[in-house]
Amino acid sequence: MTTEGQVHLVGAGPGDPELLTLRAHRLLSEADVIVYDRLVSPEIMALIPAATRRISVGKATSHHTMPQEAINRLLVDLARQGLNVVRLKGGDPLIFGRGSEEAEALRDAGIAHDYVPGITAAQGAASTTGVPLTHRGLATGVRYVTGHRAADAALDLDWDGLARPDTTLVIYMGAATMAAIAAELIRRGRPADLPAMAVASATTPREARVVSTLSQVAEEAAGLEAPVLFIVGEVVSLCVAQPLPELLTDLPMVANA
Amino acid sequence: MTTEGQVHLVGAGPGDPELLTLRAHRLLSEADVIVYDRLVSPEIMALIPAATRRISVGKATSHHTMPQEAINRLLVDLARQGLNVVRLKGGDPLIFGRGSEEAEALRDAGIAHDYVPGITAAQGAASTTGVPLTHRGLATGVRYVTGHRAADAALDLDWDGLARPDTTLVIYMGAATMAAIAAELIRRGRPADLPAMAVASATTPREARVVSTLSQVAEEAAGLEAPVLFIVGEVVSLCVAQPLPELLTDLPMVANA
Numbered sequence: 168m169t170t171e172g173q174v175h176l177v178g179a180g181p182g183d184p185e186l187l188t189l190r191a192h193r194l195l196s197e198a199d200v201i202v203y204d205r206l207v208s209p210e211i212m213a214l215i216p217a218a219t220r221r222i223s224v225g226k227a228t229s230h231h232t233m234p235q236e237a238i239n240r241l242l243v244d245l246a247r248q249g250l251n252v253v254r255l256k257g258g259d260p261l262i263f264g265r266g267s268e269e270a271e272a273l274r275d276a277g278i279a280h281d282y283v284p285g286i287t288a289a290q291g292a293a294s295t296t297g298v299p300l301t302h303r304g305l306a307t308g309v310r311y312v313t314g315h316r317a318a319d320a321a322l323d324l325d326w327d328g329l330a331r332p333d334t335t336l337v338i339y340m341g342a343a344t345m346a347a348i349a350a351e352l353i354r355r356g357r358p359a360d361l362p363a364m365a366v367a368s369a370t371t372p373r374e375a376r377v378v379s380t381l382s383q384v385a386e387e388a389a390g391l392e393a394p395v396l397f398i399v400g401e402v403v404s405l406c407v408a409q410p411l412p413e414l415l416t417d418l419p420m421v422a423n424a
Numbered sequence: 425m426t427t428e429g430q431v432h433l434v435g436a437g438p439g440d441p442e443l444l445t446l447r448a449h450r451l452l453s454e455a456d457v458i459v460y461d462r463l464v465s466p467e468i469m470a471l472i473p474a475a476t477r478r479i480s481v482g483k484a485t486s487h488h489t490m491p492q493e494a495i496n497r498l499l500v501d502l503a504r505q506g507l508n509v510v511r512l513k514g515g516d517p518l519i520f521g522r523g524s525e526e527a528e529a530l531r532d533a534g535i536a537h538d539y540v541p542g543i544t545a546a547q548g549a550a551s552t553t554g555v556p557l558t559h560r561g562l563a564t565g566v567r568y569v570t571g572h573r574a575a576d577a578a579l580d581l582d583w584d585g586l587a588r589p590d591t592t593l594v595i596y597m598g599a600a601t602m603a604a605i606a607a608e609l610i611r612r613g614r615p616a617d618l619p620a621m622a623v624a625s626a627t628t629p630r631e632a633r634v635v636s637t638l639s640q641v642a643e644e645a646a647g648l649e650a651p652v653l654f655i656v657g658e659v660v661s662l663c664v665a666q667p668l669p670e671l672l673t674d675l676p677m678v679a680n681a
Contacts, residue, residue, distance in 0.1 A: 185447040259547050267556035267662055284547035290516055294539040299524035308569035328585030405524060
């Protein structure tokens with residue numbers, strides 16, 4: 168290591184610490200400081216040595232989230248102090264993770280950085296529920312969209328494309344808008360009884376699922392705690408009530424480098 | 425471990441062994457036998473202890489690939505011998521991996537099985553090229569499709585949906601059909617000069633990239649060796665010529681359990 172700072176934009180995966188990549192696990196052990204947000208599970212945060220500095224930049228309510236520009240500045244400042252920074256994000260930094268916005272700020276500031284992909288929530292939910300994202304005869308492809316919208320903005324989605332029967336549709340951050348999305352998909356011709364599911368905190372001990380239909384899933388999932396992912400499509404009919412994966416309790420602690 | 429056999433359907437990720445999940449790495453160490461196909465990188469196969477039995481079910485040319493039904497039977501047979509089987513697949517078993525077809529055969533045979541997700545090729549290519557799959561203002565979502573088609577079958581894709589400007593399009597197994605896909609997308613209104621790239625063997629020492637346009641990318645990528653992934657969309661304009669990631673040479677060998 169030189170004294171020059173650097174930033175690793177690292178995906179933490181969906182929550183189960185054993186779904187960290189080997190590289191993410193190593194970088195956590197080498198970091199001087201970890202900048203994380205609310206989608207990183209407590210089980211993963213528990214792996215980080217107590218002596219490692221950690222900075223939270225997002226809490227459960229959006230009111231306490233640091234603006235993106237402030238996060239960008241923070242990363243630049245920490246790297247300029249010569250620190251080895253891990254920017255730890257739930258899922259994958261380049262799928263709804265805004266990792267590329269942070270990378271642009273780092274590039275503009277001349278700071279070395281790289282990406283480490285992570286298992287995204289759709290993959291985590293697929294693995295624990297047994298619902299494939301593609302399956303011969305049911306789905307020839309998969310599509311990830313976000314139900315999140317800026318305050319006062321209308322949902323501007325490609326409705327006709329979303330209503331295609333041969334594509335599994337995964338909606339991230341859709342808790343507030345799923346009812347409207349479902350209604351519009353039905354209006355565009357998708358069957359009201361199309362299989363649909365909601366999965367909260369997939370791959371963690373808090374995982375909860377609602378297996379339902381397009382017309383009912385938003386209402387039935389109303390009690391789930393965030394983060395909630397929706398999966399819509401014939402593939403949901405393959406859902407099997409698999410036992411939740413055992414979380415290892417003897418995962419190797421990350422050693423402070 | 426009981427003497428009852430089981431099958432883990434495990435994603436090996438895009439090729440870099442450090443992008444294995446901790447769980448995949450552990451299961452490789454515990455397996456009695458590993459059933460793998462051609463998309464698993466040699467770097468990952470090299471991690472497996474020499475004494476562990478390994479069975480290849482797919483070679484570089486489709487002519488030497490074991491039919492899916494024979495793979496299903498093999499997995500059932502091995503598990504019935506009481507073996508702990510890892511079915512190792514490139515990428516993620518539930519994204520173009522046919523993991524759910526194998527799971528159906530295992531369920532029908534009453535054999536315990538589970539899934540371990542893996543980093544899919546799109547995520548690997550995004551991380552090494554710096555091309556995000558979503559990015560505010562450029563892509564509100566991402567879509568994975570396959571360019572593979574059965575012999576003599578026409579490509580039956582959702583062309584209008586694929587031609588949407590706000591979605592990053594990732595085409596798996598498209599080497600043979602990318603020129604036809606690009607021509608059709610242009611006919612449906614996508615600009616001929618839309619940024620598009622091809623990435624071969626992302627995250628491995630064999631990674632090669634062509635950054636081009638929709639109209640040119642298939643021709644320019646003709647010399648790349650499989651597997652080749654295509655990424656189409658404005659996000660490709662963010663491609664930065666990042667150095668390839670250093671492959672660790674001191675990755676912990678998997679110990680035979």
